[in-house]
Amino acid sequence: MNTYGSAFKITTFGESHGEAIGIIIDGCPAGLEVTEQDIQKELDRRKPGQSSITTQRKESDTVKILSGIFEGKTLGTPIALAIYNENTKSKDYSHIKDSFRPSHADFTYSSKFGLRDYRGGGRSSARETAARVAAGAIAKKLISKEKIGCFAFVSQVGSLIYDFDLEKVDTSLIDENIIRCPDEKKAEEFIKLIDKVRKNRDTIGGKITGFIKNVPPGLGEPVFDKLHAELAKAMLSINAVKGFEYGSGFSGCEMLGSEHNDIFYKTEDDKIKTKTNYSGGIQGGISNGELIYFNVAFKPVATVLKPQETVNDKGETIQLEGKGRHDPCVLPRAVPIVEAMASIVIADFYLRNRLSRI
Amino acid sequence: MNTYGSAFKITTFGESHGEAIGIIIDGCPAGLEVTEQDIQKELDRRKPGQSSITTQRKESDTVKILSGIFEGKTLGTPIALAIYNENTKSKDYSHIKDSFRPSHADFTYSSKFGLRDYRGGGRSSARETAARVAAGAIAKKLISKEKIGCFAFVSQVGSLIYDFDLEKVDTSLIDENIIRCPDEKKAEEFIKLIDKVRKNRDTIGGKITGFIKNVPPGLGEPVFDKLHAELAKAMLSINAVKGFEYGSGFSGCEMLGSEHNDIFYKTEDDKIKTKTNYSGGIQGGISNGELIYFNVAFKPVATVLKPQETVNDKGETIQLEGKGRHDPCVLPRAVPIVEAMASIVIADFYLRNRLSRI
Amino acid sequence: MNTYGSAFKITTFGESHGEAIGIIIDGCPAGLEVTEQDIQKELDRRKPGQSSITTQRKESDTVKILSGIFEGKTLGTPIALAIYNENTKSKDYSHIKDSFRPSHADFTYSSKFGLRDYRGGGRSSARETAARVAAGAIAKKLISKEKIGCFAFVSQVGSLIYDFDLEKVDTSLIDENIIRCPDEKKAEEFIKLIDKVRKNRDTIGGKITGFIKNVPPGLGEPVFDKLHAELAKAMLSINAVKGFEYGSGFSGCEMLGSEHNDIFYKTEDDKIKTKTNYSGGIQGGISNGELIYFNVAFKPVATVLKPQETVNDKGETIQLEGKGRHDPCVLPRAVPIVEAMASIVIADFYLRNRLSRI
């Protein structure tokens, strides 16, 4: 259903143009210091209208804590967060009410449920991810007590690729430009390309690289709930994501075992580390203490401001043209979403791991 | 934990060299015709010793139905299946008892649990997937009543790639050769490459392509349990998998929205279809009635028959050499595993979809 | 955690004096007609200040639909309901901030979480049940489509007992008096007794009888999720409940098998019925089509307006006296809660039963 997680459990609700979207976090331990400002800070990274390469829609996305936090600390009870929708008295949606926009979820929601909230995509809108970013802010605080940090940046736009050495990425630079790429020069190229696409009333895809620092050995569960399997699910559950790989990923298909194996050695301070990290910090579904890293593929946004052919609910062929203010590329606003989902996955495994030994 | 699925729920158990491995399927509806032979047929596709390019270990992997099936039909109660381990009086494992094999789960299991069953990898052994294949056989029967079929084949070994037109793939040819690629010529190339690697006492990675036919519109759930997100989790939960993509996948990063959008049209028999299928049969996490297809990346098997440096549990550097009979490439035996997990995912969503409307 | 149900899944949130209490219903099928008024009607039956024998606190308990319902129908997406707390700028709670009220949850919450929202009992307040009543209103609508109806009435106050013939109880009379007992004469006795207790600044316990009409055979699950086991859990999860029995209940301890067995017979319209109903409409955890009935025991409200000895969080003995306006007896306001929880249990099993056969 609309719940993710086992110990740190989140349930989102809300349609794009309903009264509110929001989230309940059930399972956040008591005693964690959290303020509305901690959450708002992350939401502001995701909100629309931040720059010339994102949608120009203005929504403040202000979070309201409804429960679970008292005198600045979590109570151990469900934390309910709401983001009230502004401008819900909807503008004109008559052009899509009875039509199925190409590569949107209009047709599939109607097929499944027999009806749908057609305003702004309803439940299928990426607006739902704001709720996740809010919960992610709390997950971040929880795991930061263990020094764990989840980061993401844009590593590809269209066919432009950013070649990086993950060990050298300066996470403090990620938010220094509007595309969220820590390399200033590459960022400019990315921005220029998106700008060109935008002026062409089109959209473009790309890739985000995520990584997680300071995960201790032992997080993740054998078999189905492998750490990377949950990361995959979490990432693929984000709107517009088409693929996930971790460690060597798809390039691992081409390798020999003798190359791919990560040789263990002992450090001077008696820790067991690996010389290479094709495993991506995870072996047998459980973290081994090395850096966890992964790539997430995003398709181009489906709403293009060009006329397209499609059908309406009577099956008649019609012409449809995207209206309004839409993102030419989801990547810059997706960076905090990737970080949020990664933080939620890690928070969940961090708590679950308390149950692994007597 | 060790459970997957929401309506069609599977729980596996067992260590590689314990008494038995097995699975409980809880949630298979009553009245489905299932025989031990239906299950054994799929297990035989996965079992070791099938050909020169798989491990030469001989295990019969015979399934035993312990409960849930009576007079040839499912009872609606839990179906328990056991595969008893043969030769459990273990050969000599002293060489790995206290050592951490590179890129295996020895180190991470010990880190997590404080102890481990070191015989043959214990719970982390790919032997656990036999239980999934057994359950997958029942899932296949369930969804075949709706004409849905899940298929997979090997599409890449090392850097050798099989270029195919999915619409033209003849599923009856998949099992016609030992690598499980429906193209005879490409199969020969693949086999030759694996053979070379094997003789070199090394291992190699590759890719499996999966596809699902005749899924009606409406399967999959909004938000977290998107159909492709569950496929991703299911695939990444298989041993040695490093990546997953569906539809346009990572190549979708390079596309424009105007190219990527799948235009709807109405067929002569009044169905709504799309002209292209970059969406991979899924929009907004819900099936749209088109072919579902995806790629799964496998790393090379970690056990190479060459000496490798590693550490033991005291952190001392040692030399370790893989012993015994291992697969030089997991792909041929992984094909039925991919099909099984896809079938289980679809069976689960097929049942869940009964709850979507009043 | 704070979730109940498997198919019709509810998650409540909120502290008594926080911003809001509320509930998410995840799993209500699409297409059900629901209005805010449907929900408010049930809330009004539970709200404080209804009569002289309930608390005189005035709270409007107005429900707000945040998501999941569009143009008067459920969307199949999570239905979020909020009831905003009025007067949250708390009156003086300094007298209980550091004290543990006898037979309240102050001590246990502090023991568990290390901190608590002491205002009005925080999460442990019976105010949380308002959220359940709201969800119950939707469950009622769902099962009413199958003609199923859940009812409850007060059948005991202190040692005064109402002897009834369940077949003859007129459900339309339940709300005709302020104690919610369908027998006018007994109701008067009950009211008189509560009034006396109230004037004495004390509180009193009692019993509610619940029954469910028109449940078709087949609802309930074997083994753990037996229909009566879930009813028991649901009822015991209501504040102040100390016991549950169904069918013959505790009096069944005294019976012989030959007396207790319900003999099957066939009706003129070819239905299989039982001559007696000691089974309470449930056999082997599954409904058999007969009337389901059960009793729920409530202890007296813990807040008495008399001075009582207790300890503070330093373990010092202090005198504490209940302040404010409290219920002398929970029963009249608990009737809609019992009905709500029964409706939620039945709605859940009704949906789950769609999965029992191929």
Place this chain on the structure above:
Amino acid sequence: MNTYGSAFKITTFGESHGEAIGIIIDGCPAGLEVTEQDIQKELDRRKPGQSSITTQRKESDTVKILSGIFEGKTLGTPIALAIYNENTKSKDYSHIKDSFRPSHADFTYSSKFGLRDYRGGGRSSARETAARVAAGAIAKKLISKEKIGCFAFVSQVGSLIYDFDLEKVDTSLIDENIIRCPDEKKAEEFIKLIDKVRKNRDTIGGKITGFIKNVPPGLGEPVFDKLHAELAKAMLSINAVKGFEYGSGFSGCEMLGSEHNDIFYKTEDDKIKTKTNYSGGIQGGISNGELIYFNVAFKPVATVLKPQETVNDKGETIQLEGKGRHDPCVLPRAVPIVEAMASIVIADFYLRNRLSRI
């Protein structure tokens, strides 16, 4: 479905006359010492043929560990336990194949699933509880590390009642007689009564009292998963149980708040205790450190060795007479089941409580 528990999760499988019954425990932490003998000891307390007042059927109920335990310790992986059914080549069941025995689950299973395993009641047989007793033995070991102990004894048979002072019950005497009542004199009365009923080819109901020692404050979860709500569900899920009450229970209905409230005080060693214990050791769903105690009502066994009228699956009236060897009273064999389920509930909450604070 067939799973109980959240952290210490059990799933049972098996029909009475199928190949095996069994259980998977998923979530038992690694490092717990468990032997087959630990489990067998509890099974022997439940097995048939123990005495003149239980069924004379001979089944050895021998447990086999299939997975999850290695070199005498739990691995942190699923523990699978099987009890193979002996004499499965069934005797003659033709008399019940097409008939619905009164107050059994034949009719309801057939109504739900459309078919059933009619041999010995199939899945609805109390034989399933052997699997729970096996898991309970492991739960007992886990919680005994915290000095927690779950006990039960027979406190009523028919209308004979054992009046006891719980503080003075000597748990070492419970198994000293065949009825499992720690008072020798009362035990004799109970046995005499059952013997009389048995000779009369009838059966009789009764009550079991359970109690749990040394539970620390803090176990249990707010709202739905209250400690007593889970105990209620666990007990009501046992075959033949009709009611549950804890603490003051149904007698609490008759009390005043000023009587019922348990006054806190501080002990000389600085612990906070209560002077009375009407709360039954649980306040707001969470343990307060006092003794937890509860009563469980059992109806008489449905199989009586007298002819009874019933219908067959064509709805025709027939005469049916119980055959074979059945229990005249479930109580003595139910004592270890009650203890097992209580132990499982407590083990689950004990583990869950590790997640309550940062």
